[in-house]
Amino acid sequence: DTAVSQTPKYLVTQMGNDKSIKCEQNLGHDTMYWYKQDSKKFLKIMFSYNNKELIINETVPNRFSPKSPDKAHLNLHINSLELGDSAVYFCASSPGIAGQQYFGPGTRLLVL
Amino acid sequence: DQQVKQNSPSLSVQEGRISILNCDYTNSMFDYFLWYKKYPAEGPTFLISISSIKDKNEDGRFTVFLNKSAKHLSLHIVPSQPGDSAVYFCAASGRKPDGGSTLGRLYFGRGTQLTVWP
Numbered sequence: 001d002t003a004v005s006q007t008p009k010y011l012v013t014q015m016g017n018d019k020s021i022k023c024e025q026n027l028g029h030d031t032m033y034w035y036k037q038d039s040k041k042f043l044k045i046m047f048s049y050n051n052k053e054l055i056i057n058e059t060v061p062n063r064f065s066p067k068s069p070d071k072a073h074l075n076l077h078i079n080s081l082e083l084g085d086s087a088v089y090f091c092a093s094s095p096g097i098a099g100q101q102y103f104g105p106g107t108r109l110l111v112l
Numbered sequence: 113d114q115q116v117k118q119n120s121p122s123l124s125v126q127e128g129r130i131s132i133l134n135c136d137y138t139n140s141m142f143d144y145f146l147w148y149k150k151y152p153a154e155g156p157t158f159l160i161s162i163s164s165i166k167d168k169n170e171d172g173r174f175t176v177f178l179n180k181s182a183k184h185l186s187l188h189i190v191p192s193q194p195g196d197s198a199v200y201f202c203a204a205s206g207r208k209p210d211g212g213s214t215l216g217r218l219y220f221g222r223g224t225q226l227t228v229w230p
Binding site: 043055056096104 | 114153156161
């Protein structure tokens, strides 16, 4: 009965590869987010979708492409992985655009 | 440009005592503040929040105080328990300094590691 789930939990891959991270929420929320927590521990928003529509697209390399097939899912595809992409990626959701957000357990990505 | 700052990376407190975690912000248009707690290898979980129309919000052992004039908030945990040992993130939302919409963005501090020892 996990509220916000992410797969995989760990991802180790080589530079140059393409990988995807999946996120699902069963809370019935309209808004979903992707955050990146870098080595300095800052949690920074990357993207936000509201009712499957992209509403926030921070200054993120276009190698990162989010996709929301429906309100309950938000996936993140990363092309041509680089060493600097190594981080923990968190998915989150909220009932609407503002207010409390519920986070998934994170995906630990290591690019070698 | 960090709009939310947690200047203490760590805090160590004895069990039963009060833990006080601090947070400062620079954007006077922020109107909603949250505290999240994070255990290793897990996502942040919501702890308590406060709206800018209040200066205090209490939930059990946790109290958040907001001082708008100083752009400062603090989280008090009384009494502290070993299970409270975690990283605590302060977050804020509201409008941009120019009044523009932030579309619900949460701006996070970099966290404070709280260790409660027996």
